Amino acid sequence: MPALENTFLFVEPQQHYLDYGSVVLHDIISKNRRAGQIITELIGPDANPDRVKQELGRMSPIVTCGIGHGNETTYTVECTAKLFDTSSTDLNLLADKVVSLCSCLTAVELGPAIIDAEAVAYTGYKTEFWFYIGADPGTTRAVQSPFLAEFEFVASLLQGKNTSSARADQLKKYDEEINYWISGDGKNDTDASELSRILEMNKANSVFLGEGSVQPSPSAPTILVSGTTPWLWIGMAATMSFLIYREIKGKSY
């Protein structure tokens, strides 16, 4: 089955510190989802290999995004259970899809294998993806910051942008977060030193492969309504009324 527009699958495991990223991803989905999109979030125990593969087959989502531990050849989900590796015979489940893996090292071998399996685009990391665990998940800007930059890619896809624009937005968000900790409002935060460096490492190791023109969630047709539109219609109606009145008046003579 070809990948379906406006259909998104998110994989959000919780254990082994993965809740630090999953809570941010969940929040980003809530803030950026639009009417008409079909969104499935597999959270905690539901983020297991069988369920993820079942949903990939059932939904055929055009975007699949997940956080999980990984290495050069392997991406794992909840309880570090393997979802895919370079030798998986079912990588074709990712064909025609945009695949975004927030994980370590998968850009070395697994990412190219996913593209070879005919995914249209892939994002991931070629070395370690770092994050900060100095406070509980989701409680401070410091623990969220690396994931705010990482998940800007899917935020932009949810907003209707294509893969190239979403990638540009992600890199721009990295710079915004780095500048926040170096010379912005966060520069005197006690965690500023660590965060600026973590973000710089993650940005330098972030990888995009595939096509830039894929638009997973094209805008629905809309009627343009601006503040001036009612006045335009009133003006046109008044002009027409005057012309009709003059015509009738002219005929009455």
Next chain:
Amino acid sequence: MTKQVVSNWFSKLGQSEKNLPLLIYQGIVYTPQAVYDEVMRGSPLGDALQSLIEKQSFGTSAEDEQTVAKLRLTQIMRTKPDKPLFATLSGKVFTPSELLGEIENNTDIGRQWVGTEISHMRRIVSVR
């Protein structure tokens, strides 16, 4: 040359950055605070340090860059509570002292942090 360049640069840095070693001039390491003080004093040394800031240069060799980067990371990590603060999505967790051990032992992780620190120094000296 105007002192305003250094003054503006210095004011944009966070407090922790102001006291980390950054520039090497004639074999001596200077923090942004020391650079600022020297430039405001109007000394010949201040002029030389200001010139480095304007050129966005550390004034060091590649070997010196590595040394300064390690000094900076050591200074940062020693001010942090020694509890797990850093994690990766390959399942690794580090305390500041464990991370310093990676840097001292020149492991892949240590080299990644040192390389990033050198890039970070470039970014700091380029703040405008």
